[in-house]
Amino acid sequence: xxxxxxxxxxxxxxxxxxxxxxxxxxxxxxxxxVDVLTLDPLVPARLLVAGIVTLVLWSGLPLxxxxxxxxxxxxxxxxxxxxxxxxSPANGDPGLAAVAAxxxxxxxxxxxxxxxxxxxxxxxxxxxxxxxxxxxxxxxLADSLVQQWRVPDxxxxxxxAALRVAPFMAGDWATIGAARRLRGLTGGGPLRRLxxxxxxxxxxxxxxxxxxxxxxxxxxxxxxxSGIPRSHYRPVRTGWRDWVSLAxxxxxxxxxxxxxx
Amino acid sequence: xxxxxxxxxxxxxxxxxxxxxxAENRWRTVDIVVVAVLAVAFGVVFFLWNNVWSWLSGLxxxxxxxxxxxxxxxxxxxxxxxxxxxxxxxxxxVAAVVSMALGxxxxxxxxxxxxxxxxxxxxxxxxGLYRSWGPLAAAIAGLGAGVGEAxxxxxxxxxxxxxPGRVIIAGVEIVSAVLxxxxxxxxLVRALxxxxxxxxxxxxx
Numbered sequence: 073x074x075x076x077x078x079x080x081x082x083x084x085x086x087x088x089x090x091x092x093x094x095x096x097x098x099x100x101x102x103x104x105x106v107d108v109l110t111l112d113p114l115v116p117a118r119l120l121v122a123g124i125v126t127l128v129l130w131s132g133l134p135l136x137x138x139x140x141x142x143x144x145x146x147x148x149x150x151x152x153x154x155x156x157x158x159x160s161p162a163n164g165d166p167g168l169a170a171v172a173a174x175x176x177x178x179x180x181x182x183x184x185x186x187x188x189x190x191x192x193x194x195x196x197x198x199x200x201x202x203x204x205x206x207x208x209x210x211x212x213l214a215d216s217l218v219q220q221w222r223v224p225d226x227x228x229x230x231x232x233a234a235l236r237v238a239p240f241m242a243g244d245w246a247t248i249g250a251a252r253r254l255r256g257l258t259g260g261g262p263l264r265r266l267x268x269x270x271x272x273x274x275x276x277x278x279x280x281x282x283x284x285x286x287x288x289x290x291x292x293x294x295x296x297x298s299g300i301p302r303s304h305y306r307p308v309r310t311g312w313r314d315w316v317s318l319a320x321x322x323x324x325x326x327x328x329x330x331x332x333x
Numbered sequence: 334x335x336x337x338x339x340x341x342x343x344x345x346x347x348x349x350x351x352x353x354x355x356a357e358n359r360w361r362t363v364d365i366v367v368v369a370v371l372a373v374a375f376g377v378v379f380f381l382w383n384n385v386w387s388w389l390s391g392l393x394x395x396x397x398x399x400x401x402x403x404x405x406x407x408x409x410x411x412x413x414x415x416x417x418x419x420x421x422x423x424x425x426x427v428a429a430v431v432s433m434a435l436g437x438x439x440x441x442x443x444x445x446x447x448x449x450x451x452x453x454x455x456x457x458x459x460x461g462l463y464r465s466w467g468p469l470a471a472a473i474a475g476l477g478a479g480v481g482e483a484x485x486x487x488x489x490x491x492x493x494x495x496x497p498g499r500v501i502i503a504g505v506e507i508v509s510a511v512l513x514x515x516x517x518x519x520x521l522v523r524a525l526x527x528x529x530x531x532x533x534x535x536x537x538x
Contacts, residue, residue: 077436104441108489141436144383148438151390156493159394164495186493194438201433201440210434226365231427234369238431241374274521277374278530284370285533288363297362 080141080206086132087313088207093216095314099321100204106325107196113185116192118328123199133206145198149191157187210235212308219308226297233291237283244279248272357416358463363533364415371414372424375407376431383437394491395498398505402513404446405478408454409471409518414525416535418463421474425451446485453481454514468519475515479507 082089088096103123107116128135160183162168170178205213214232217223249272252258258268291297382403389397411424429447437443457477461470483503491499525531 079434100441104445108442108492111493144387144436144438147387147390151387152394152490155394156491159494159498161495183493190493197440197442198438204441205434226360226362227369227423230362230365231369231372234366234373234427235431237370238373238377241377273378274524274528277371277521277525278528280370280374281367281525281530284367285363287370288361288366291366292362 077141080133080137080202081209082132082207083134084132086207087130088126088203088317089132090311091207091313091317092220092308092310093204093208093213094220094308095310095317096204096207099317099325100200102322102325103200104197106329107193107200109329111186111189113189113192114333115328116189116196118331119196119324120192120199122324122328123196123203126203127199131203131207133202138202141202142195142198145194149194152194153187153191156190157183160186162186212306215304215306216308219304220310225302229296230291233287234284237280237287240283241276241280244276245272248275248279358418360415360417360419364417364420367533368411368415368420368424369427371411372407372427373431375410375424376428377435379404379428379432380435380437383432383439387438394494395501395505398486398502399509400513401479401482401506402475402509402511402515402517405450405454405475405482405510405514406518406521408451408478409474409514410522412454412458412474413466413471413519413522414531414534416463416466418459419455421454421458421478422448422451425454425478442489445489446482449481449485450478451481453477453479468516471519471522472511472515475511475513475518476507478514479510482506482510 103119107119109115127133127138157179158177160180162180162182163170163178165180168180168182171181171184172179210232214228218225218228249258252268252272257271259265260268382400385400386397389400405425407424407428408421412420414420425447426444429443429450433440433443439446454474454477457474458465458470483506486506487499487503491502494502522531523537526537
């Protein structure tokens with residue numbers, strides 16, 4: 073579907089592609105929490121180094137495609153870091169020397185450090201998320217959550233089925249647009265266009281709901297809700313790689329936070 | 334669509350007798366799949382909406398927070414449709430994961446937001462004992478989701494901004510949540526119901 077970016081997939085088997093998604097999630101969340109705990113730029117900087125090393129050595133992801141994938145972070149960094157520097161409470165402290173001043177606007181060193189920390193934080197979150205999600209596909213994630221975390225299987229596999237509907241929704245969106253154009257319902261000013269997009273979205277959601285209802289019926293016809301305990305077609309086992317990743321990943325998180333400057 | 338009526342044959346045959354009142358809280362397959370599909374649709378909308386957020390960066394965090402409500406819609410819309418405990422949390426979580434997997438600029442932090450937004454709305458519906466589904470309940474659920482989002486944003490995203498700035502951001506987010514997710518979500522469900530697409534679910538009222 074052209075609206076959406078192509079998924080970034082590993083091109084070769086690597087250490088992280090053999091680690092179960094549940095283990096990667098635990099480490100990812102540990103990094104995320106450490107990352108947002110402090111406004112010291114050193115902590116995200118350490119995590120960033122660890123993340124880049126992991127990406128290059130153990131992710132199996134095509135490195136050349138990573139920058140394009142992380143490009144949306146750019147605007148978020150400029151926006152969030154910029155306003156964090158501009159609106160920092162430190163700027164109002166008359167005891168601090170201004171690094172830069174423009175009329176009434178003063179920018180102090182602590183404000184700059186906090187802005188840098190926020191900017192680095194966004195990069196670390198983006199990179200960590202890539203390392204958690206990209207090394208395996210959604211099916212393996214669902215298998216892992218059901219078998220390792222005991223997530224209710226009906227919910228996990230229904231969500232997996234729903235993901236398969238996304239390309240059809242993009243198709244519906246295009247078809248509805250073409251039909252409305254044919255009937256002369258498109259065009260006009262910006263307000264009319266907004267209304268038009270809303271109408272189109274409503275029709276697309278109706279089509280999606282109908283599709284979901286048919287899918288649920290088909291799933292029930294195959295005993296999806298039979299109440300019989302489910303066995304697993306693709307067993308997921310917690311292996312030594314999981315324990316190594318957990319130990320190293322959590323160790324890095326603690327070290328990033330606790331190491332002396 | 335009578336085959337999709339609320340008493341699915343499989344429900345009655347294979348389940349042990351449930352306590353009174355539990356049957357209406359049990360999720361049928363059609364409930365799960367419709368919420369999951371709508372959540373995926375919203376996840377795609379979120380991903381596109383993330384770009385709108387980027388275009389509006391020039392307005393500053395206080396100004397652009399007015400578009401927040403769109404990210405909270407599944408937490409109101411999906412529970413209003415299926416009326417099951419957990420619908421707000423489930424829908425918002427799936428939508429957040431989809432948006433993240435597509436490459437949201439907020440990465441895994443999207444999941445944290447999703448849990449807080451969905452959890453906020455979920456608490457409101459739980460407070461109504463999963464029996465209040467009118468426009469007022471929807472607006473308050475939007476408020477709950479907005480409070481969850483404001484808690485996340487003022488402690489994670491905007492923590493380096495001074496307190497008055499953060500108070501304004503939280504206020505704008507909550508107003509947007511009530512108007513877009515709460516009232517807007519209720520209007521969307523009403524429009525969907527009028528098309529006849531929700532015949533498999535409890536009727537209005």
